[in-house]
Amino acid sequence: MLDHVIRGATVVDGTGAPAYTADVGVRDGRIAAVGKVTEKARTTEDATGLVLTPGFVDPHTHYDAQLFWDPYATPSLNHGVTTVAAGNCGFTLAPLNPGRPGDADYTRRMMSKVEGMSLVALERGAPWTWHSFGEYLDALEGRIAVNAGFMVGHCALRRYVMGPRAVGGQPTGEQLDAMVRLLREAMDAGAWGLSTTQSGTHSDGDGQPVASRHARPAELLALARAVGEHEGTQLEAIVAGCLDQFSDAEIDLLVELSATAGRPLNWNVLTVDAAVPERVPRQLSASERARKAGGRVVALTMPILTPMNMSLGTFCALNLIPGWGPVLGLPVPERIARLRDPGVRAELLRRAGSKEAGVFRRLADFGRYVIGDTYSEANRGLTGRVVRDIAAERGQDPFSCLVEICAADDLRTVLWPMPTDNDPASWALRAETWSHEDVLLGGSDAGAHLDRMCGAPYTTRFLGDCLRRRRLVGLEQAVRMLTDDPARLFGLRERGRVREGWHADLVLFDPERIDAAPATLVHDLPGDSPRLDSRALGVRAVWVNGVEAIRDDEVSGAVPGRVLRSGRDTRTVSTR
Numbered sequence: 001m002l003d004h005v006i007r008g009a010t011v012v013d014g015t016g017a018p019a020y021t022a023d024v025g026v027r028d029g030r031i032a033a034v035g036k037v038t039e040k041a042r043t044t045e046d047a048t049g050l051v052l053t054p055g056f057v058d059p060h061t062h063y064d065a066q067l068f069w070d071p072y073a074t075p076s077l078n079h080g081v082t083t084v085a086a087g088n089c090g091f092t093l094a095p096l097n098p099g100r101p102g103d104a105d106y107t108r109r110m111m112s113k114v115e116g117m118s119l120v121a122l123e124r125g126a127p128w129t130w131h132s133f134g135e136y137l138d139a140l141e142g143r144i145a146v147n148a149g150f151m152v153g154h155c156a157l158r159r160y161v162m163g164p165r166a167v168g169g170q171p172t173g174e175q176l177d178a179m180v181r182l183l184r185e186a187m188d189a190g191a192w193g194l195s196t197t198q199s200g201t202h203s204d205g206d207g208q209p210v211a212s213r214h215a216r217p218a219e220l221l222a223l224a225r226a227v228g229e230h231e232g233t234q235l236e237a238i239v240a241g242c243l244d245q246f247s248d249a250e251i252d253l254l255v256e257l258s259a260t261a262g263r264p265l266n267w268n269v270l271t272v273d274a275a276v277p278e279r280v281p282r283q284l285s286a287s288e289r290a291r292k293a294g295g296r297v298v299a300l301t302m303p304i305l306t307p308m309n310m311s312l313g314t315f316c317a318l319n320l321i322p323g324w325g326p327v328l329g330l331p332v333p334e335r336i337a338r339l340r341d342p343g344v345r346a347e348l349l350r351r352a353g354s355k356e357a358g359v360f361r362r363l364a365d366f367g368r369y370v371i372g373d374t375y376s377e378a379n380r381g382l383t384g385r386v387v388r389d390i391a392a393e394r395g396q397d398p399f400s401c402l403v404e405i406c407a408a409d410d411l412r413t414v415l416w417p418m419p420t421d422n423d424p425a426s427w428a429l430r431a432e433t434w435s436h437e438d439v440l441l442g443g444s445d446a447g448a449h450l451d452r453m454c455g456a457p458y459t460t461r462f463l464g465d466c467l468r469r470r471r472l473v474g475l476e477q478a479v480r481m482l483t484d485d486p487a488r489l490f491g492l493r494e495r496g497r498v499r500e501g502w503h504a505d506l507v508l509f510d511p512e513r514i515d516a517a518p519a520t521l522v523h524d525l526p527g528d529s530p531r532l533d534s535r536a537l538g539v540r541a542v543w544v545n546g547v548e549a550i551r552d553d554e555v556s557g558a559v560p561g562r563v564l565r566s567g568r569d570t571r572t573v574s575t576r
Contacts (some may be wrong), residue, residue, distance in 0.1 A: 001027075001039070001040050001041060001042060001368070002025040002026060002027045002033070002037070002039050002040065002041035002042070002425075003026050003027050003028070003041065003042055004025070004026045004041055004042065004043045004044070004045075004543075004546070004547060004548075005023055005024070005025045005026070005037050005039075005041040005044040005045075006024045006025075006026075006044075006045055006506075007023045007037070007045065007046055007047060007048075007049040008023065009022065009023070009024060009047035009048075009050055009051065009052035009180055009508065010047075010049075010050065010051045010052065010511075011024065011034070011051075011052050011053075011218060011498055012051055012052070012053045012055065012276065012475060012476055012498075013053075013054070013262040013308045013497055013498040013499065014054040014339060014479055014480045014483040014484040014487075014496050014497040014498060015480060015484055015497055016336060016476050016477055016478060016480040016484075017096055017476065018474060019051070019098055019365050019442075019475065021466055022034050022035050022036070022367075023035065023036060023037035024037070024039040024052060024350050024498065024513055025115070025504070026040060026504045026506075026543070027031055027269075027546070027548045028546065029126055029306075029499055029503060029504055029545040029546035029547070029560075030501060030503060030504055030546065031499060031501065031502050031504050032202075032497060033500060034363070034498060034499070034500055034502065034512070041356050042425050044401050045135045045541075047508055047540075048196055048502075049510070050134045050508050050510055050511075050512075050540055051353060051475070051508070051509055051511050052423035052506060052507070052508050053080075053156065053479045053482075053483065053498065053506070053508075053509075054057055054082075054483040054487075054495070054496050054497055054500065054505060054506065054507070055081065055082025055083060055495075055505030055506060055519075055542065055544065056079070056080045056082065056083075056459045056478070056482045056483055056484070056507065057082075057083045057084075057085075057482070057483060057486035057487050057490070057492070057495070057496060058076055058080070058081045058083070058084045058085065058442060058444055058446060058456070058459075058488070059071075059085045059266065059300060059440060059442035059443075059447040059485075059486045059489070060085060060088050060236075060266075060268050060269075060300055060443045060444060060445065061076065061084045061085060061086050061088070061197065061278070061444060061445070061447050061448075061456075062086060062088060062089075062115050062117075062445060062446070062447040062448035063084050063086045063089070063127050063148065063446060063447035064078075064086045064087060064092055064093050064111075064144075064150065064447070065093060065111065065117060065125065065132075065447070066090075066125075066133075066447045067140055067144050067146075068123065068125055068126040068127065068139075068140070068524050069125035069126070069525070069562075070276075071143055071144045071146075071559050071561070072145045072146070072210070072486070072549070073144070073145070073146045073148075073446070073447070073458045074555070075446075075454070075457060075533055075534050075535070075536065076146070076444075076456040076538040077145060077146050077448050077456045077542060077544075077549060077550055077555070078535070078539065078542075078550055079456060079458075079459045079460045079508070079516060079536045080459050080460060080482075080507035080533075080539060080542055080551075081146065081446075081456070081459060081538065082147060082497060082506075082507070082542065082543075082544045082561075083146065083147040083148070083149070083284060083487075083492065083505065083564070084146055084147070084148050084149075084446070084470075085148075085149050085150075085151070085192070085252075086149070086151070087150035087151035087152060087153055087192070087195055087377075087487075087492065088151060088195050088236050088268075088513070089114075089153075089195060089199075089202070089236070089238050090132070090153045090154040090155045090195050090196040090197035090202070090210065090211075090212040090238070091110070091111060091114060091115060091129075091156075091157070091195070091197075091210075092136075092150065092151070092152055092153035092155075092156045092195075092430035093107060093111075093126070093130075093133070093136060093157055093536035093537050094132065094133045094135070094136035094152075094156060094186075094367050095129050095130075095131060095132050095133045095136070095152075095155070095156055095157070095160045095182060095186065095463055096128075096131050096160065096380045097131070097159070097160045098129065098131045098165070100163060100208055101272060102313035102519060103159055103160070103163075104128050106159065106193050106204070106205065107156070107159070108122040108123060108205075109204070109205025109206075110155070110204040110205050112205060113203060113204060113207075113274040114202050114203065114204065114210060115314070115445075115447075115449065116315075116448055116449035116450060116451070116452055116468065116545040117404060117448060117450060118450065118525050118526075118527065118530075118531075120525075120526060120529050121526040121529045122525030123526075123527075124157070125393050125555050126525035127372045127418070128338045131250065131377060132189065132334050133150075133152055133185065133186035133187030133191055134184075134185070134186070134188075134190070134561075135191050135242060135266055135281035135540070136150075137150065137190050137191075137563050137565070139344065140563050141562075141563050142559070143439045143559055144305075144438065144561040144562075144563070145544060145555070145559045145560060146496070146544060146547045146560045146561040147505070147544065147545070147561050147562050147563075147564050148227055148561065148562075148563055148564065149192045149196035149563075149564040149565075149566075149569070149570070150190075150191060150192060151191060151192050151193050151194060151236055151408055151488065151565075152183060152186040152187070152193070152194060152195070152249045153195055153196075153212075153389055154194060154195065154196035154197070154211070154212035154215065154220075154223065154420045155210050155211040155471040156211045157179045157183055157223075158171075158212060158214075158215070159181065159211055160182060160183065161175050161178045161179050162175055162211075166209050166211035166214070166393050167204065167206075167209065167210070167214065168208070168209075168213050168214055169214065169235075169479065170219075171213070171219065172468070173429070176219060178227045179222075179223065180222055181220075181252075182227050183227070184226055184229070185232070187227070187360055187566055188230070188231060188525075189459070189565070189566070190489070190565025190566055190567075190569075191226045191233075191566060192232070192233060192234050192564075192566050193230075193234040193235055193236070193261075193263065193566070194223050194224070194226075194227050194235055194236070194568065195235075195236040195237070195570050196212045196220060196223075196235075196236075196237050196239075196551075197210060197212050197213065197237070197238040197239075198212065198213050198215070198238065198239045198240065199213070199238045199239060199240050199242065199243070199251075200213075200240045201240075201243070202238070210366075214234040216417070217253060217256070219237070220257060221256065221257065221260050223262065224256075224258075224260045224261040224263075225260055226259045227261045227263055227264055228260065228261035228262045228568060231567040231570075231571065231572050232261055232490075232491050232564065232566040232568075232569070232570030233263055233505055233566050233570075233572070233573050234264055234265070234266070234353050234489075234490060234573075235257055235261055235263055235264070235265035235266075236265065236267070237253075237254060237257060237265055238267060238268070239253065239254070239267070240281075242267050242268065242269065243271075243360070244271075244279065244358030244359045245278070245279055245282045245283065245358075246279065246282060246283060246285075246286055246364045250286075251285065251286045251289060254267065254285060254286050254290065254297050255289050255290045255293050255297065256293075257295075257296030258290050258293075258296055258297055259293040259294045259575070260295075260574060261295075261297035261573060261575055262294070262295075262575050262576045263296075263298040263399035263572075264295075264297075264298055264489060264573055264575060265290075265295065265296065265298065265574065265575070266297075266298040266299070266300055266440065266489070267297070267298070267299060267300065268299075268300035268301075268442070268443035269300055269301060269302060269443035270283055270284075270299040270300065270301040270439065270443075271301075271359055271421075272301060272421070272426060272429050272430045272434070273362075273421040273426055273429075274421065274423060274425035274426040274428075274429050275421065275422070275426075277429075277547045278569055279428065280433055283371065284294065284299065284433075284436060284438065284439070286299075287299065287436070287437075287438035290438075291438075291575075292418060294575055294576050295575045296438065297439060298439070298440050298448065299436075299439050299440070300440050300442040300443040301430070301433065301434070301439055301440075301443060302441070302442070302443050302444070302455070302479075302574075303423060303430070303441050303444075303456045303458060303462040303465075304427065304432070304461045304462055304465065305419045305421070306444075306454070306458065307417075307419075307453065307519070308417075308449070308452050308453040309372060309414050309415060309416050309418055309451075309452055309453070310363070310369070310414075310415040310416070310417060311406075311412070311413065311414060311415060311515045312328065312335070312339065312403070312404070312406045312411045312413070312415075313332065313366075313409075313410070313411030313412050313413075315328075316450075316452060317360065317363060318363060320360060321348075321351060321357050321360045321363065322351050322354070322357055323347065323348065323350070323366075323512075323520075324348060327344065327348065332410060332411055333354060333378040333564045335411065336407045336410075338405045338412065339407070340403060340404075342400075345399055345400065347505065348399075349364065349399060352364035355505065355537050357392070357506065360366055362417075362420050362421075363417055365398075365417075365420065366387055366398040366399045366402050367386070367387055367388030367391065367398035368386070368387070368388065368417060368418040368420070369386070369387045369398075369402060369417050369418070370384065370386055370387070370415075370416040370417075370418060370448075371384065371385050371386075371390075371405060371413065371414075371415065371416075372413070372414030372415060372416050372472040373413070373414040373521075374405075374409055374414075375412045375413070376408045376409050376410075379405055379408050379409060379413065382405060382416060385505040386418075387401055387566070389402065402415070403575055406494050422442060427470060427472065431472040431473065433557070434473065434481065440481075440485055440486060440489060441458075441462070441485070441486075442486060443455070443480045443484060444458050445457050450525070450529075450530070450531035450532065451483075451531055451532060452531045452534065453519075454519040454531075454532035454533065454534050457516030457519075457534045457536065458532070459482055459537070460509075460515055460516045460536050460537065460539065460552040461515060462482070463475070463478055463479075463509075463514045463515075464477040464514050464515035464516070464538075467511050468512075469512065475511070477525065480494070482514070483496045484496040484497055488573070489572055489573065490554045490573070491570040491571040491572060491573040492564070492569065492570055493569055493571055499566055503545055503546075504543055504545060505540050505543065505544055505545065505547035506541075506543040507538040507539065507541075507543075507561055508539075508541045508542075509538050509539045509540060510538040510539075510540060511536070511538075513537050513538030514535050514537065514538035514539065515537040515538060516535070516536060516537065517535040517537055518534065519532040519533065519535075519547055520532065521532060521533075521571070531553065536550075536553050537553075539552075539553060540552065544560045544561050544562070545562065546560070547560035549561075
């Protein structure tokens with residue numbers, strides 16, 4: 001007997017093949033039948049007019065901590081994501097050296113700073129009972145509703161072996177050997193491979209460059225060689241040029257890392273903007289060179305525009321503009337005084353518009369900002385208004401106007417920059433870029449920057465765009481890009497397609513309604529900490545390993561997800 005039958009669905013199987021109408025039967029966590037199903041089932045449902053697809057795979061998340069207090073990985077699961085890749089950007093919660101209990105606090109403060117996670121939620125929401133990477137994975141086993149795979153973070157490896165000298169120091173030969181052994185142990189336990197960062201935007205809780213930023217190429221290559229010795233592994237790397245354009249040295253490093261390991265290396269995020277036409281060819285030149293060298297470098301790019309709010313009062317992307325950090329790091333009264341100084345504002349604008357600001361130049365058009373939440377009587381009625389219009393009414397330049405609005409709220413004002421790349425030319429360039437063999441949709445950062453952005457709903461928003469708005473790609477291709485493409489990159493075993501015998505990770509949705517609601521601020525993290533959340537529209541149900549996990553945007557309470565371990569659940573995707 002089957003556990004469940006979905007009858008009369010329009011099946012989009014993930015391969016890019018044309019959609020077809022079929023019944024799909026599920027038994028023991030697997031897809032048992034596709035076609036005309038006559039076998040009896042415990043439960044059935046009519047899916048006439050609805051689309052059934054494989055579960056979506058998000059290749060870049062930071063759910064490493066959130067899964068402990070939110071096993072449903074919301075809102076990703078609501079939006080059809082049944083498998084998440086975490087442990088990215090060189091940051092993981094394990095391993096932790098048992099001889100230094102204070103390393104857990106250092107890790108929490110680092111994650112709070114670099115990934116915008118609530119420190120209170122990190123302290124209260126996770127048990128922090130592990131030391132080895134395997135113990136961390138075991139702590140999640142059997143208690144999550146999504147499938148989750150984890151890279152092991154370079155920063156954690158360095159900290160475990162080198163202690164505080166991981167920041168600023170170089171390992172001895174013995175210490176490098178110890179790091180390699182630790183990485184091997186993590187992969188033996190199921191880690192998907194190594195993630196690392198050399199990005200100048202990544203600083204720890206003490207304001208210092210995170211540990212992996214101090215690693216030299218020889219260290220990185222030694223770790224990459226170890227990755228290549230284990231089945232079903234990957235590399236993920238962030239360098240400074242990911243934000244704008246790679247340097248020659250960065251391309252050399254990415255290519256050599258992938259070729260040395262013989263494994264794919266993915267990076268994020270490829271920003272597509274018709275106003276900077278040279279960026280995409282430059283970034284994808286790394287992929288072309290890698291293939292010639294026996295490697296593969298894959299760029300992640302988002303298929304939607306994900307708004308990220310800003311603030312002059314708390315750490316955000318504005319702090320990362322060269323020259324802005326020291327001013328925005330001052331105590332609030334002094335910060336307001338400095339921002340009101342015309343000379344300071346002029347210098348900040350100059351730095352924001354300079355070449356060294358890279359992709360952050362996009363944040364410098366303050367007239368395009370929309371005012372979000374306000375907190376003072378002086379700002380009553382400004383929510384939802386564009387700064388340029390307010391400035392014109394007041395006879396001010398936009399940046400001066402914005403500063404005064406924020407000062408009236410003691411810098412608590414929420415600011416929403418309007419995207420500069422929402423033009424037809426940029427969307428046409430995106431559609432062209434998506435067709436490249438080494439471009440993959442993703443980069444949501446779900447689980448991170450919780451009160452600043454909500455990238456998790458990119459799946460449903462993209463499908464809604466494909467079905468009812470821009471229609472840059474067809475439904476079958478869009479589904480393949482969200483399912484089979486990432487599943488094949490990671491070597492997931494029997495996931496990513498609607499196929500008999502494969503795992504029953506499935507999404508059933510209404511093609512007339514599929515979409516994501518606007519993000520709203522909620523206070524549902526441990527310690528009443530805030531985050532942005534977005535409801536899924538048109539998603540009838542989501543199954544993980546054959547068990548219903550979501551029905552009409554509500555979690556079922558079941559936790560059918562699995563910790564996906566390298567080798568057992570992933571096969572090697574060789575580049576040679």
